[in-house]
Amino acid sequence: MNKKTIITTLLALVAMVGQAQEKREYNISGFVPDGIVKVYLYKTEGLGNRVFLDSAIVADGKFTMKGNRPAYDLVSLGNKGLHSITFFVDGEPMTVDFANDTLIASTLNEKFQGYMAEDKVFTDNFYRLFMASKKAASETEKHETEQQITANNEAMIEQARRVIRENRDNVIAAYFLQAASGYMDYEELSAVIDSTTYYFNHPLMNEARQRLQVLQLRQVGKPLTNFALADPDGQSHQLSEWCGQGKYVLIDFWASWCRPCRMEMPNVIQNFERFRDLGFEMLAVSIDDKKSAWLRGIKDFGTPFVQLSDLKGRNSELAAIYGITTIPANLLVNPQGKIIAADLRGKALTKKLEEIFNDK
Template sequence: MATKLLYIICFLFSMGNAFGQTIFTISGYGKKIQDGDTIYLSYLEKGKHILESTTAINERFSFTGMVKHPTKANIYRNENPGLAGFITESVSIYLEPGDIKIISPDTLTGAEISGTPLNDTLQLLHSQLAIVWERMRSIKDPDLFDETEKRDTALLHRNRRELDKAFYERADIELAFANQYPNTYVSLDILHQLSRNNTYIFKVEKVYNKLAESLKNTDKGKTINERIQKKSQVMSGMKAIDFSMEDTDGKIINLSEFEGKYVLLDFWASWCGPCREEHANLINAYQHYWDRGFTILSVSIDTDKNKWMEAIEKDGITWTQVSDLQGNKGDVYLKYGITSIPANFLIDPDGVVIAKDLKGDFLKEELAKLFLTPPQ
């Protein structure tokens, strides 16, 4: 048996060398993991989603495999990430040569990872994030509210605000970590994720400039740079790019028609959850300031007109809506350098961009300053 096992290991090693791949092993332990629990390992390899699973025995689980380069992965318990609508428990790791260890006093919650250089570095980040994660776990996500809780709008808005606050606190910690450790894949992944967020893109740029050239030249490094360049296409102080587009009735609307007013140029889509959540805030702003020279022009990046129209009606939107139904290939979407939605540009009466990506309380505060009224 030992000879056979040695042969298999040697075979895997030779195959790994032949294809430039490296062998990893994962040894996991969770004090509260039950016999029969299904543990999933999920990661991307050459753009292809890889999903493996194993069954826990005696509070333990393990995986063995090969990857060509360090790869971010996630471990889940009893929740198939391809099928689960909401993930409640997971732990992130890096697949790289060596024996990766996952040890938890619970199931996967609170797990510590170690055993390889990248996972040691990732654990350092996790330690810095522990307090924020604990607070986030104490706040019930509105997506998990029951019907009674959903009717409590004060609770719903409070929980969303608290989760948003925790998100930004987490992002600040991650960005500071990447700035301190610019020569690791951990920082590359942090910047890749945060570069999706319009609010952080220029903070990301400052840290990106410190990355090792080898990291900048990876696919993720190149993607980060592309996002930075796109977000620089329209900046505060620049004249807003005029455009023409059809509204819901097929009438041609020009952005320049709104000169003389403060305009929030808003990009959204019916399928974008955060966009739909922000509509309540936009409705409040519109109702409060429309008679003082403020309006909203929303550009949908939908491709299905029926879904676009249904979302407008369901959310109770009354301001002007336009779309070319070309999704993220639309001319205006590309000209404005949009990388993620929701995204917006606040334009003054002269057609000059004066602020970008104002959401929630940030939008309320900016409008209050413009119109010299306390934020609502």
Template sequence: MKKLLISLSMLLPFFVSAQKGYTLSGKVPQLKEPAKAYLAFYKDAAWRETDSVEIKNGKFEFNGNLAEPQTAIIAIRRSGAQQSGKQNDYQSFIIENSKISIEGKDSIYNAKITGSVAEKENSEREAMIKPITDKIIHLQNFYGKKDQAGVYQKSIEDRKKAGDSISKLVVKIKSINRQFVENHLNSFAGLLAYSTHVLDSKFDPVDAESLLHRFSPELQASPLGQSAINRIEIGKRRQQGAKATDFTQNDVNGKPFTLSSLRGKYVLVDFWASWCVPCRAENPNVVKAYNALKGDKFEIVSVSLDAGKDSWLNAIKTDGMPWIHVSDLKYWKNDVAVMYGISSVPQNLLIDPNGIIIAKNLRGEDLTDQLRKFIKP
């Protein structure tokens, strides 16, 4: 009982804060056209407008209450938007239960947002990353130029060096994000950065869980914290050493296929899609590995994140992939992908004859040799 009271007392500041509500006051004094301001939140995997108000004399105001801070979009739509050419006048920010001011001239796009501690902290993080992101964009644009015939203007050696430089810059960004998280363990901005940049598409569940436990109890108990816990639990399903979660999904002929039916073989479960350019570029390596290793001890099961059957089947035929293919044609909501927490493709899992995940994300021109290291005679 005493422990429960202590836990509730630690959560109390969070809940008290959540009860105060927010006031979002906007000023765009030079706005001439009749217009409305719109407030949108990200819900159910989509941005949804939840409130709107007329802008009068260049001013508008929103009031509400949040269970926790969250990312929002504030937008202006003018009655004569086509004539004004400002249809895309919006800005994203972190809204929280406080008095928040948005001040611009005749636009929201470059308006200054103050009053949200989480927004201020997140802006500081973004400011540290922006110079590095600018360098990446410059390298991509400079070394990725093509002539009118579609041929790269820079040599493959120069493009490889640029690619190596970009990889190092990406690592630097990850380091900055990680450090920001570790310095903001009592801040929603820290938890948001954790959820976005530490829990990326290929995070390590053990490391991620250890870091999450360092956040304040109230943040761990928040909706975003609970979502992070759920994502970590899902991530454990694709962790090396974990028993592969079984699944059943229809093959290209509409017949149910069950993963455990291949028990006794090494199985490469490959997540891909016909629309995924890196996947299609990797497919020749997978085909080569399959032809070298296929038999009684090895099989491939490709799980497609396609939404249309024709494009899925055409890609299988075009790329010459003669193994097992399954899909429920639900795009990113493919049941197997969701179950394993797959949020980017290509990705793969290598499962041993006992149904244990022994490797993941093996790819490249030496894929066959990589697989041979795990597949015992």
């Protein structure tokens, strides 16, 4: 490593440390409806766990709160009976009127609230459809509702992609990358994770950076690693029995307990039946750990293609090789046995197969 490279690396490290240590003030004043006696500042970590950071006593329907947090920390303000407001600590004063649902803040945070309002439409729609699917009177009605859920989720991710494109110069992109990164392939994700931007080192980027490392394991152009798995009868098979044998092969990772897999499966089956006679094959790799659950899932899902598993659950060796940490997930392999795409869902799967087989 030459002297210039060493200096550049050290400067980058200094910049990263400086960002990590930088503090910004939050200076909040606000109004709340009758009956609210206290307002809390908190962070949400893990599976909805709240970490309380600060609080303010309400007097005559008003409160003030002031303190310091790491620069651009994402925090929330609220209490029972209030709609929480999530914002970035950017050092600019903020006035919140919970009674009239208004916010006066920095350009960054007002812009963020606008995007959050758009996102809430999708979230509310998801919960409405989810409850409708649970109350469906027939399998046909349930299937139609689940298709609407899939379409709603796809629209939500497209909205997140748009927000990321519009905010490459600020931390808003980091927030929306949390949701969208799981739907991006290596090329798309590596293009939006730019190490020269401020948000690259933001804690919200941890999951996206980890996913990029995972996607490198199944990068387009890599030859598929051969592996042995058993079918439902206990017979061992090599992936090479199908992959690299002149057909396009989709290796689909699923599990009997996976509700998103259940919602995606009709789309997968529809594509298999449409393209199977054109040179398309499918291998369904279960991440179940109990054979009875696996067999029941095959029957419930009605999957008409090859079924394989090592019945090691989340410790599946094949899943580990390709960095499969969430399902549904898939790999599309070309006739020569090389990966050409990953994590194709919904319309993206159909579009890719239409391109391959020139069938629209």
